[in-house]
Amino acid sequence: MTSLDNLLLWFDLHNLQERYVSVLDNDQLEAWPDLFTKDGHYEIVPKENADADLPIGLIYCNSQSMMRDRILSTREANLYEPQTYRHMVSGLVITPIDKTTARMQSSYLVFRTNQEGDTAIYQAGKYEDLVVSTPDGWRYQSKRVIYDTLRVATLLAIPV
Amino acid sequence: MGHHDLSQTEIKASPLDIHFPDSDGSRIPYEVFSSQAVYEREQERIYRGSTWSFVALEAEIPHPGDFKSTYIGDTPVVVTRTPDGSLAAWVNRCSHRGAKLCVLPRGNATSHACLYHQWNFDSQGNLTGVPFRRGQKDMAGMPPEFDMKAHGLKKLRVDSYRGLIFASFSDTVATLPEYLGTEMRPWIDRIMHKPIVYLGCTRQYVNANWKLYFENVKDPYHASLLHLFHTTFNIMRVGMKARSIPDATHGLHSIITATRIEDDTSGAEYKAQDIRSMNEGFHLEDDSVLGYVYEFEEATTNHIQSIFPQLVLQQIHNSLVARQLLPKAPDKFELIFHFFGYADDTPELRELRIKQANLVGPAGYISMEDGYATELVQRGTLRESKSCSVLDMGLGKPDQQDTLITEGLIRRFWSEYQTLMAL
Ligand code: FES
Ligand SMILES: [Fe+2]
Numbered sequence: 001m002t003s004l005d006n007l008l009l010w011f012d013l014h015n016l017q018e019r020y021v022s023v024l025d026n027d028q029l030e031a032w033p034d035l036f037t038k039d040g041h042y043e044i045v046p047k048e049n050a051d052a053d054l055p056i057g058l059i060y061c062n063s064q065s066m067m068r069d070r071i072l073s074t075r076e077a078n079l080y081e082p083q084t085y086r087h088m089v090s091g092l093v094i095t096p097i098d099k100t101t102a103r104m105q106s107s108y109l110v111f112r113t114n115q116e117g118d119t120a121i122y123q124a125g126k127y128e129d130l131v132v133s134t135p136d137g138w139r140y141q142s143k144r145v146i147y148d149t150l151r152v153a154t155l156l157a158i159p160v
Numbered sequence: 161m162g163h164h165d166l167s168q169t170e171i172k173a174s175p176l177d178i179h180f181p182d183s184d185g186s187r188i189p190y191e192v193f194s195s196q197a198v199y200e201r202e203q204e205r206i207y208r209g210s211t212w213s214f215v216a217l218e219a220e221i222p223h224p225g226d227f228k229s230t231y232i233g234d235t236p237v238v239v240t241r242t243p244d245g246s247l248a249a250w251v252n253r254c255s256h257r258g259a260k261l262c263v264l265p266r267g268n269a270t271s272h273a274c275l276y277h278q279w280n281f282d283s284q285g286n287l288t289g290v291p292f293r294r295g296q297k298d299m300a301g302m303p304p305e306f307d308m309k310a311h312g313l314k315k316l317r318v319d320s321y322r323g324l325i326f327a328s329f330s331d332t333v334a335t336l337p338e339y340l341g342t343e344m345r346p347w348i349d350r351i352m353h354k355p356i357v358y359l360g361c362t363r364q365y366v367n368a369n370w371k372l373y374f375e376n377v378k379d380p381y382h383a384s385l386l387h388l389f390h391t392t393f394n395i396m397r398v399g400m401k402a403r404s405i406p407d408a409t410h411g412l413h414s415i416i417t418a419t420r421i422e423d424d425t426s427g428a429e430y431k432a433q434d435i436r437s438m439n440e441g442f443h444l445e446d447d448s449v450l451g452y453v454y455e456f457e458e459a460t461t462n463h464i465q466s467i468f469p470q471l472v473l474q475q476i477h478n479s480l481v482a483r484q485l486l487p488k489a490p491d492k493f494e495l496i497f498h499f500f501g502y503a504d505d506t507p508e509l510r511e512l513r514i515k516q517a518n519l520v521g522p523a524g525y526i527s528m529e530d531g532y533a534t535e536l537v538q539r540g541t542l543r544e545s546k547s548c549s550v551l552d553m554g555l556g557k558p559d560q561q562d563t564l565i566t567e568g569l570i571r572r573f574w575s576e577y578q579t580l581m582a583l
Contacts, residue, residue: 056362058521078525150363152523155528
């Protein structure tokens with residue numbers, strides 16, 4: 001790859017990540033599944049399980065349909081205190097596999113603000129992504145969220 | 161009367177002057193959820209008293225030397241698999257000067273050395289080494305009469321029932337099978353009937369008293385009202401075949417089950433009563449999360465079994481979990497969901513169990529509200545310590561067990577709690 005290719009790839013993937021953060025932080029949850037491929041995977045697992053190679057996590061979706069179901073449940077079925085996330089993402093490393101696939105890794109920190117207006121650090125962790133180039137642009141084939149903050153404060157209602 | 165006398169009078173007054181207006185467990189003064197004095201007494205009389213506390217699955221520590229750090233109440237303890245394959249548990253406090261001995265959450269080691277001065281212990285908790293015990297050159301070391309045997313770690317009674325490990329501070333508590341009792345054992349047998357595999361845990365930290373969660377798992381009344389996932393996507397109705405059974409000896413343990421009845425007509429009843437639960441028009445695009453593979457004699461969709469004081473054994477569809485409930489402060493508890501499957505799971509069934517982890521835990525479709533609900537009680541009752549909760553549902557038929565519309569299990573719990581706590 002030329003350095004221009006690299007620059008374009010970085011630009012595209014950085015863009016995907018920024019959109020990902022933006023939909024979650026700005027209550028556009030319905031747009032969240034669209035950032036994945038149809039058969040995309042999303043999971044959020046505690047670091048202790050990831051380190052021990054154990055599969056269990058908080059959310060596990062193995063299709064875009066399951067992701068839409070999760071959002072529908074968040075909107076219509078589940079009860080929780082209204083809240084806002086703010087993601088801080090850093091340390092993005094991109095490892096191209098071929099022209100249309102790449103791995104991405106980055107660190108994240110999520111601040112959660114509750115109804116009273118109190119803001120707390122909700123979760124620290126990292127993203128491990130497999131991304132693919134599709135006719136609609138780059139999409140997540142899989143996103144594995146590995147969180148360090150093992151004890152989830154009260155509940156997790158919105159994907160991280 | 162001087163100021164001095166006044167303060168003396170205050171000191172003499174019992175710090176636990178808590179009044180339960182009824183002895184049937186139907187009126188609970190809210191101060192039991194926020195009082196530091198109650199919390200302290202619980203640690204001594206319940207967790208460090210005549211009870212067995214769930215500490216681990218055997219499947220978490222299958223190999224000799226495996227260990228896990230955990231808690232009984234808020235006392236840090238370690239449970240180990242010793243070199244001969246037996247189980248041991250000890251308080252995680254070095255017998256020298258009190259440092260927390262084992263600092264790792266899990267691991268494998270046949271000896272445990274304290275960080276501070278390198279005193280060394282075996283898996284059973286015996287003291288096996290003291291550096292410079294005999295001194296060095298002209299430096300004296302430990303006195304010659306120092307007895308290594310007398311300075312082991314504080315050992316706990318430990319036993320396992322069907323792969324569930326319990327430990328106790330008490331020398332006089334009944335044997336574990338007796339403690340579990342004749343009503344509860346068959347229900348544990350039902351879930352733990354063949355070898356299991358540990359699949360990992362998730363943890364939840366809630367700003368509420370632990371007993372609010374214990375009430376919650378004895379409260380079938382809330383299931384279809386608080387957890388709207390059930391009804392939004394049409395999973396379960398009150399009209400299922402139901403059981404709510406307390407332990408007959410003391411009523412501290414209980415089992416709630418729900419089994420689907422095929423021609424269910426209770427939807428109409430919901431509509432008639434105009435309960436918010438009945439939502440039409442929502443459906444899951446991928447309802448495999450609600451799959452159900454028949455693997456038990458009775459096809460229960462829900463099995464929620466609380467074993468006092470810190471275990472809830474759960475089967476929801478094909479999701480199998482041992483929840484450990486740990487008090488952290490009067491207004492804080494931690495909940496640890498230990499997920500498992502069976503050793504002989506097909507790959508498809510294992511995948512289904514992993515998928516159904518979506519239903520339970522801190523982000524569970526049908527459980528995320530529980531922690532929130534207990535927090536709402538904690539907040540609502542903060543300055544209302546002398547007021548009482550009202551637990552009258554099903555009071556007219558106290559012996560009815562084929563119901564989900566009851567607070568009977570909670571009442572049984574509170575009656576025995578008062579005895580245990582000498583309140
Ligand atoms: S405190 Fe453990 S060796 Fe000194
Ligand atoms: Fe619940």
